Amino acid sequence: MPxxxxxxxxxxxxEDEVIxxxxxxxxxxxxxxxxxxxxxxxxxxxxxxxxxxxKTGFWYYLRVLWIRDQVTQKYLSxxxxxxxxxxxxxxxxxxxxxxxxxxxxxxxxxKRLVGLTPYGRSLENKxxxxxxxxxxxxxxxxxxxxxxxxxxxxxxxxxxLQQELRREGVG
Amino acid sequence: MPxxxxxxxxxxxxEDEVIxxxxxxxxxxxxxxxxxxxxxxxxxxxxxxxxxxxKTGFWYYLRVLWIRDQVTQKYLSxxxxxxxxxxxxxxxxxxxxxxxxxxxxxxxxxKRLVGLTPYGRSLENKxxxxxxxxxxxxxxxxxxxxxxxxxxxxxxxxxxLQQELRREGVG
DNA sequence: AAAATATACTTCGATATCGAAGTATATGAA
DNA sequence: TTCATATACTTCGATATCGAAGTATATTTT
Numbered sequence: 001m002p003x004x005x006x007x008x009x010x011x012x013x014x015e016d017e018v019i020x021x022x023x024x025x026x027x028x029x030x031x032x033x034x035x036x037x038x039x040x041x042x043x044x045x046x047x048x049x050x051x052x053x054x055k056t057g058f059w060y061y062l063r064v065l066w067i068r069d070q071v072t073q074k075y076l077s078x079x080x081x082x083x084x085x086x087x088x089x090x091x092x093x094x095x096x097x098x099x100x101x102x103x104x105x106x107x108x109x110x111k112r113l114v115g116l117t118p119y120g121r122s123l124e125n126k127x128x129x130x131x132x133x134x135x136x137x138x139x140x141x142x143x144x145x146x147x148x149x150x151x152x153x154x155x156x157x158x159x160x161l162q163q164e165l166r167r168e169g170v171g
Numbered sequence: 172m173p174x175x176x177x178x179x180x181x182x183x184x185x186e187d188e189v190i191x192x193x194x195x196x197x198x199x200x201x202x203x204x205x206x207x208x209x210x211x212x213x214x215x216x217x218x219x220x221x222x223x224x225x226k227t228g229f230w231y232y233l234r235v236l237w238i239r240d241q242v243t244q245k246y247l248s249x250x251x252x253x254x255x256x257x258x259x260x261x262x263x264x265x266x267x268x269x270x271x272x273x274x275x276x277x278x279x280x281x282k283r284l285v286g287l288t289p290y291g292r293s294l295e296n297k298x299x300x301x302x303x304x305x306x307x308x309x310x311x312x313x314x315x316x317x318x319x320x321x322x323x324x325x326x327x328x329x330x331x332l333q334q335e336l337r338r339e340g341v342g
Numbered sequence: 343a344a345a346a347t348a349t350a351c352t353t354c355g356a357t358a359t360c361g362a363a364g365t366a367t368a369t370g371a372a
Numbered sequence: 373t374t375c376a377t378a379t380a381c382t383t384c385g386a387t388a389t390c391g392a393a394g395t396a397t398a399t400t401t402t
Contacts (some may be wrong), residue, residue, distance in 0.1 A: 022306060023186075023299045024238060029306055030318075031212045032234075033325040039252040040332035041202045046360085047341045054221060057388055061221075067195060074350060081210040086389050088352060093387095097174035108349040109399045128194045135200055137335050140326040147322050153321040154204040157309040161211035164308045171220045219389085228358055247381060259382060266356095280379040281367045340349050 021120045030157060041134065048130040054123070057090050058099060062116075063131075065100065066124045072105070083171070093121070202330060212305065219301040225294070228261050229270060233287075234302075236271065237295045241286045243276070254342070265291070 025084045026032040054062075062079040065071070077087045091114055094100045099120035105111035139147055163171050197203040212334035217227045225233075231251040236242070248258045262285055265271045276282035310318055336342050 016319060019299050019303050022303050024293070026238075028232065028322070029302065029328065030208075030309055030322070030325075031216065032307055033322060033329070034205055034209045034212055035231075035331070036252050037201075037203045037325050037329045039327055040336060042204055043330055043360090044336055044339070045202065045338075047339060050361090055387070058205075062195065067197075068173075072173055072350070072396085081387090083390055084351070092387080108398070109351085114353070120307050124194070128190050130346080131200065131202060132190050132193050134332075135202055137329050138201055141330050142324055142327055148326050149317050150321045150324040151199070151201070151204060153317050154201075154208050156199065156313055158204070158208045158211055160243055160309050160311050161208070161215055161305075165211060165215055168215070168218060170214055207344070214390090221391090243380070248379070253358090254360055256361085256383080261358080278362070279380085306379070 011062065020164075033158075034154075037138075040091070041138065044134050044137075045130065048134070049127070052123075052127065055097075058094050058097070059127070061087075061090060061094060062099065062120065062123065062127070065114065065116050065120065069121075070113045072111045072113060074111075076114060099123075137158075188290045199287075205325075205328075212309065215305050215308075216301065219305070220298070222297065225298065226264070227263075229265050230250070230298070231268065232258075232261060232265060232285075232340075233291060233294065233298070236285065236287050236291065237299075240292075243282045243284060247285060270294075 008013050014095065022029050045059065049056055049059055060082070061076055064076055064079040068075075073084060073087045073091060076082075076091070077084045080087070082090070091100065091102065095102060098115055099116055100114050102114050105113050172311060193200050213227065216230065220227055220230055231253070232247055235247055235250040239246075244255060244258045244262060244281050247253075247262070248255045251258070253261070262271065262273065269288055271285050271287055273283050276284050
């Protein structure tokens with residue numbers, strides 16, 4: 001059967017047709033679209049942070065800590081969507097850079113609470129501006145209504161994927 | 172001035188308000204939403220590919236080569252959104268794994284054309300099914316109409332960011 | 343209370359990625 | 373034609389990331 005590359009309706013396509021379509025048209029695949037977009041967000045952010053001598057890897061943790069201070073590494077991993085062993089390394093780096101400090105939780109000695117130093121806290125105002133501006137650049141010329149739909153869709157896809165990851169015992 | 176965390180309209184928010192809002196509500200930030208979504212796509216794909224002994228790093232290149240064979244490393248970098256030096260390393264790995272081969276372009280000796288081996292080509296059917304299924308899982312329960320809006324938005328954001336990256340001389 | 347299980351963190355070795363700076367070849371300008 | 377610039381690829385050293393397996397502490401079950 002020939003593969004139609006145009007406006008075929010997914011719900012009426014059979015299996016081979018769907019595979020063919022996504023195979024030949026990455027722009028139809030959310031995996032592709034999301035990855036490409038992410039790479040570019042990340043690169044731009046990276047370039048901006050470099051001018052402040054902040055490693056991109058630290059950014060995501062700072063972002064969490066500015067909202068809630070004194071949290072476990074587990075919590076940071078969940079919020080940043082980064083594996084726990086990665087978080088260990090990153091937090092060590094942040095401690096060495098004087099951004100955060102760590103102490104064992106008195107009531108549960110398995111936990112180590114991570115807290116901002118005054119220096120870490122002081123970066124918020126300086127750095128958040130970049131995040132805001134990059135978001136503004138990215139969304140330029142797009143209707144607020146469509147942005148809102150997309151936020152919902154991205155959140156829902158994340159949920160769907162998380163559920164599947166758990167189901168398959170990944171992470 | 173107090174920051175309203177509810178349904179403020181961005182177009183009427185002043186600077187501090189926008190920063191405060193995005194700072195405290197990462198779910199409003201596309202940088203955050205896209206990254207989280209990407210991480211989960213990537214992890215799930217990774218878990219699937221591991222069962223076929225294929226490194227995730229190779230996947231994106233295979234994906235391009237299945238559509239168009241015998242292309243330059245530059246082309247591969249552009250299509251995969253990966254820096255050229257990364258592509259060098261990856262293609263070397265793929266050559267060693269017997270997935271592709273390389274030859275200098277006769278008409279332009281700067282170029283090295285990368286082409287699939289029969290083995291590399293033979294993986295397409297086996298592996299594309301995973302990509303399709305993961306997309307299906309991710310988009311479960313979302314209206315096709317909203318998906319289409321989101322595809323457009325993601326593509327447009329990628330364009331906007333690309334333009335800015337060029338403007339700032341990044342990449 | 344002892345044993346089994348779960349949770350938080352860590353260590354290890356590997357992979358994926360980049361920026362900066364370098365080499366070889368091609369193209370355009372003087 | 374020769375010099376300057378651009379393009380494609382490479383090398384190097386660093387960062388960001390993970391999976392698997394290990395340790396310490398807490399919680400649950402028997």
